[in-house]
Amino acid sequence: xxxxxxxxxxxxxxxxxxxxxxxxxxxxxxxxxxxxxxxxxxxxxxxxxxxxxxxxxxxxxxxxxxxxxxxxxxxxxxxxxxxxxxxxxxxxxxxxxxxxxxxxxxxxxxxxxxxxxxxxxxxxxxxxxxxxxxxxxxxxxxxxxxxxxxxxxxxxxxxxxxxxxxxxxxxxxxxxxxxxxxxxxxxxxxxxxxxxxxxxxxxxxxxxxxxxxxxxxxxxxxxxxxxxxxxxxxxxxxxxxxxxxxxxxxxxxxxxxxxxxxxxxxxxxxxxxxxxxxxxxxxxxxxxxxxxxxxxxxxxxxxxxxxxxxxxxxxxxxxxxxxxxxxxxxxxxxxxxxxxxxxxxxxxxxxxxxxxxxxxxxxxxxxxxxxxxxxxxxxxxxxxxxxxxxxxxxxxxxxxxxxxxxxxxxxxxxxxxxxxxxxxxxxxxxxxxxxxxxxxxxxxx
Amino acid sequence: xxxxxxxxxxxxxxxxxxxxxxxxxxxxxxxxxxxxxxxxxxxxxxxxxxxxxxxxxxxxxxxxxxxxxxxxxxxxxxxxxxxxxxxxxxxxxxxxxxxxxxxxxxxxxxxxxxxxxxxxxxxxxxxxxxxxxxxxxxxxxxxxxxxxxxxxxxxxxxxxxxxxxxxxxxxxxxxxxxxxxxxxxxxxxxxxxxxxxxxxxxxxxxxxxxxxxxxxxxxxxxxxxxxxxxxxxxxxxxxxxxxxxxxxxxxxxxxxxxxxxxxxxxxxxxxxxxxxxxxxxxxxxxxxxxxxxxxxxxxxxxxxxxxxxxxxxxxxxxxx
Numbered sequence: 001x002x003x004x005x006x007x008x009x010x011x012x013x014x015x016x017x018x019x020x021x022x023x024x025x026x027x028x029x030x031x032x033x034x035x036x037x038x039x040x041x042x043x044x045x046x047x048x049x050x051x052x053x054x055x056x057x058x059x060x061x062x063x064x065x066x067x068x069x070x071x072x073x074x075x076x077x078x079x080x081x082x083x084x085x086x087x088x089x090x091x092x093x094x095x096x097x098x099x100x101x102x103x104x105x106x107x108x109x110x111x112x113x114x115x116x117x118x119x120x121x122x123x124x125x126x127x128x129x130x131x132x133x134x135x136x137x138x139x140x141x142x143x144x145x146x147x148x149x150x151x152x153x154x155x156x157x158x159x160x161x162x163x164x165x166x167x168x169x170x171x172x173x174x175x176x177x178x179x180x181x182x183x184x185x186x187x188x189x190x191x192x193x194x195x196x197x198x199x200x201x202x203x204x205x206x207x208x209x210x211x212x213x214x215x216x217x218x219x220x221x222x223x224x225x226x227x228x229x230x231x232x233x234x235x236x237x238x239x240x241x242x243x244x245x246x247x248x249x250x251x252x253x254x255x256x257x258x259x260x261x262x263x264x265x266x267x268x269x270x271x272x273x274x275x276x277x278x279x280x281x282x283x284x285x286x287x288x289x290x291x292x293x294x295x296x297x298x299x300x301x302x303x304x305x306x307x308x309x310x311x312x313x314x315x316x317x318x319x320x321x322x323x324x325x326x327x328x329x330x331x332x333x334x335x336x337x338x339x340x341x342x343x344x345x346x347x348x349x350x351x352x353x354x355x356x357x358x359x360x361x362x363x364x365x366x367x368x369x370x371x372x373x374x375x376x377x378x379x380x381x382x383x384x385x386x387x388x389x390x391x392x393x394x395x396x397x398x399x400x401x402x403x404x405x406x407x408x409x410x411x412x413x414x415x416x417x418x419x420x421x422x423x424x425x426x427x428x429x430x431x432x433x434x435x436x437x438x439x440x441x442x443x444x445x
Numbered sequence: 446x447x448x449x450x451x452x453x454x455x456x457x458x459x460x461x462x463x464x465x466x467x468x469x470x471x472x473x474x475x476x477x478x479x480x481x482x483x484x485x486x487x488x489x490x491x492x493x494x495x496x497x498x499x500x501x502x503x504x505x506x507x508x509x510x511x512x513x514x515x516x517x518x519x520x521x522x523x524x525x526x527x528x529x530x531x532x533x534x535x536x537x538x539x540x541x542x543x544x545x546x547x548x549x550x551x552x553x554x555x556x557x558x559x560x561x562x563x564x565x566x567x568x569x570x571x572x573x574x575x576x577x578x579x580x581x582x583x584x585x586x587x588x589x590x591x592x593x594x595x596x597x598x599x600x601x602x603x604x605x606x607x608x609x610x611x612x613x614x615x616x617x618x619x620x621x622x623x624x625x626x627x628x629x630x631x632x633x634x635x636x637x638x639x640x641x642x643x644x645x646x647x648x649x650x651x652x653x654x655x656x657x658x659x660x661x662x663x664x665x666x667x668x669x670x671x672x673x674x675x676x677x678x679x680x681x682x683x684x685x686x687x688x689x690x691x692x693x694x695x696x697x698x699x700x701x702x703x704x705x706x707x708x709x710x711x712x713x714x715x716x717x718x719x720x721x722x723x724x725x726x727x728x729x730x731x732x733x734x735x736x737x738x739x740x741x742x743x744x745x746x747x748x749x750x751x752x753x754x755x756x757x758x759x760x761x762x763x764x765x
Contacts, residue, residue, distance in 0.1 A: 086728075086729055087724075087728040087729055090515060090727075090728045090729070090731060091728055093515070093516050094515050094516060111514075111730070111731055114514060114731070115514035115515060115516055115731045116514070116516055116517050116520065117516065194608075194611075194612045194616075194617050194618050195617045195618045196603045196604055196608070196612075196618050197603060206623075206711060206712060208709075259603075259620075259623075260623060260712065261602075261603060261620040261622065261623025261624075261712075262603065404730070406729060406730060407729075407730045407732075410725070410729070410730075414538075414710075414711070414713050414714045414717075415713070417711050417712045417713040418625070418712070418713030418714070418715075420712070421623065421624060421625045421712045421713060421715075422625070423625045423712075423713050423715065424713075432536075435536045436536060436538075439536065
């Protein structure tokens, strides 16, 4: 017994040799930033919110391709959930651990530039960005006229609806006006005898600032209003359009067609919400979550107050920029140029890697030519639900990115929720938002 | 090894011939040497406090009167007391609801945790297998706040366990975390439940320290259980109660993790508390000046509340 164990199992000497070897190997395999010495590749770190599912896989493709074809510069990605992205950027920057390449939400650009986090794009890159992208996308990636990065995904907002729930309520198609929206919402709502919501007619999200505010601003834009005034010095939320949006949401909650206490993003996927206003990124998530049931999902433009009103909706976006603290900015910009302007062959023609990536997860980019190629001129793209989001690029209103924009958005969200939950009336909410946001936006940063 | 802290040997006067002045000088020299050695022993701790308390405190004080975005030390811009005045300016949400919510949260937690732990500790003191009971009640303390918060969040949901029980009893559902009227009390209950374990440990130790002779004397005098509890147990538990009260209040005033997991300060700002607001100002909005000013205000509130508690219990004759 003893002899056989000695013959086949690892001896102490083997273990003693194996342990340091394993530690050495694991140490060598650990991510590092690279010294830049000859023979030692530069390792660029990229922080994004592509943390899970399709997004994570989609980004991995081009990054793996870059790493396989470039010996001197490698890219390592780190990802967190979107709701943690800003705080992660700020905390890591404060700790001197900021990533070389950042993927911020364009709303934060003013704040990040003010804090000295983002490096302006070198002139040749800035020129390339101005030439290759739509005006809204370039504007979102710029602060005070200076371009800070390559626009990546562009999100427009539209109305998601569950065809099956609408059919069951005797509604033929998606609503086009607010009156139809309210009528459809009331007809599709169902509750049990204890008051628990079985089906919400119109979902109002309280998940985070972006979803809560995004849907309200999409409706506000559809009513012809804007959140920030034209001169950027205050808010216009208490305009007649703002009052109409708040009134609409208040009625939907008061009549029981909306239940802000329910997580809309889970409930819609499980067929317990009839309609939601949300951004195009959600299509990819819904496809994964719903499987075959995704065929019940339809997308339509955000309804307008009255028939014949001009369409409008909200447009938000992200960009890839380089950290001022990066020790390898030239390499970082080179990688971004390769990712965002280098073209690859796709079905139906050629498009940039970033455009192909975004469309594969149900998002859009600010490159109209790529979008036409990828989605097909006749709307025969991979997912027909993307078409309304692409059309919306033509009439969407970009989100402002002044310093303090995130704070203003949080204040807006707080007061919207206070109005939904009856803490404030519509008038009180509008007055409070004006006072608080004006104070924040006018601060001399 | 020479014991430098040992008292000086007596009996020198017996020799009488030595002058007084040199004796004083020697004593002074020894005293100084003892002081130096004492400081050397204290040095590691003093260094620790300097690096991790005094320096950050000084830096926070500087930031509270500056504008800073958090990364470049050269970008600190003095603004005087403007951050403090902005916190209390008309329309600011810091005083109400943020600070009000913080105090209500802490007060609610202390009241519930104190009452609950006193009841449970008294019951455990009369049971067998006391160690098992204490361990059971201590389990929430060793569970991560994120897990506790998420489990309770699901229990509070419209189709969750709590509403299920209410429905089974014939009552309607309550939107615990979605209704501003019930959101803060709902989170307070969870915080109190989660901190019950440590309070029970302290109180059961306090109960064990009460001499049995008092109870025997009370029994001989024919005192009932309520009288015994009110006249003997409660007064003699006062040091333990003070400790639980002060520590629970401090924890409540600085609470952050449970709130961010369960409500993120919502709905609206119904559960927004000072620590959460400071976190947002610093790490979301890059406004370290306002965050530091809020931290100092919270520090003063904590200090005032703690001193008030110590005074209250001290007035009753207890040494804090």
